[in-house]
Amino acid sequence: MVKTAETYHIPVLLKESVDGLNINPDGVYVDVTFGGGGHSREILSRLSPKGHLYSFDQDADAEANICGIDAEEGELSNFTFVRSNFRYLKNWMQYYGVEKIDGLLGDLGVSSHHFDDEQRGFSFRFDAPLDMRMNKRAGKTAAEILQEYDEESLANLFYIYGELKNSRKIAATIVSSRKQKPVLTTKDFQAVVEPLFKREREKKEMAKLFQALRIEVNHEMDALKEMLLGASELLAEGGRLSVITYHSLEDRIVKNIMKTGNIEGKINQDFFGRIETPFKLVNNKVIVPDANEQEQNPRSRSAKLRIAEKK
Incomplete structure (x- = not known):
């Protein structure tokens, strides 16, 4: 099992974001922000050997955290680490022969590790x-x-x-x-x-x-847009998008894609005036960390979780 590198990054809204995926144990899931492996570990704990998790991270420091896989169990056959920017989500899923996914989780922004690393300049x-x-x-x-x-x-x-x-x-x-x-x-x-x-x-x-x-x-905003558009195409019917944002710029993009199906937030309506969108919102109001989590993890204080389901 992937062990979280707690000194690298404390996962935000861990239970809420993974619960939001409504996981099918035999399903295919993507964690586009592996970081310390906290969210990935939780997703893996809910998957059967038939399920599969693909975790993305472009940072070599994050890749080092996959060494927490239990040596006694051997390398997990239902886990794949992808060292790449998540903007290439569609390309990599095509490479691995994945046509549809059952859920995608993203914990956007910068990890605790990057802010604490004296040499990175963050x-x-x-x-x-x-x-x-x-x-x-x-x-x-x-x-x-x-x-x-x-x-x-x-x-x-x-x-x-x-x-x-x-x-x-x-x-x-x-x-x-x-x-x-x-x-x-x-x-x-x-x-x-x-x-x-x-x-x-x-x-x-x-x-x-x-x-x-x-x-x-x-190029964070461009990467986010490409990833979300790719996720919209990849998600199977009933598949979930669970995304944690930290500032208004990225939150606006996530909200727009979930509410209208496009980045700009342009509302398209059918003949009866119903909004045409590939998603339905799971939570109309954003989910935020409780007081206890905010106290223990200051990074979580600006976090907002939005969850949507593919129609």
Whole structure:
């Protein structure tokens, strides 16, 4: 059985999200965010040998957590780890010959491990290279984006992904500063932008800034859209989509796909005025962690769980 790497990541809304899948023991399921293996372990505990779980993660650090499979049982025949971005969900399911799945679980955002790893550059708590790549083998680092993007592109990403009202001033300051000295580390970045924030809102605004950079580095919104559209096609009738979000940008996309069947949230109606969508909502109101979980796991405080069933 996969053992959760508790120091890597504490799974959020574990029981609620897996319960939401309404698991058929002989079914085929996908966990698109393996992380520390907590959700995958729970899903596996509810599957028979005839069922199967495919777990995705592009981070090599996450892949190391599959070594918790019990050596006495041997490698589980009903578990497959896929080292890839979940945007390629459809491609990999085709590769494995899977035409339909019975459920998909996603715990979006960043794992506890990434925020706590001093060398990855995800947090302004540590002085580290500005990397922020989930997949350290490919793509531009956050430092390269800050050095190469023009002022308008930087302003747009800070406004759209960070929802920062002073995005243009931030972008102008970065472009001016990098002419004298490259912004290579988290502390370099803080030194440039801190004077632009009021002291009482400094941490909150800095968190938004780091979020915006991380989303751009990892193309998170595009990947999420591709994965959800792929899941919509792959889910069998009665199959469940169980997704945990942490900020308004990703939550809006998940809500739109579940309510309307499209990313934009465009409502299409039939002759009788009924909304045409491939899903029906399992929970009309989002599920949030209880006070006890929020106390034990601060990351869960902004979590929202949405569940939908394929018609």
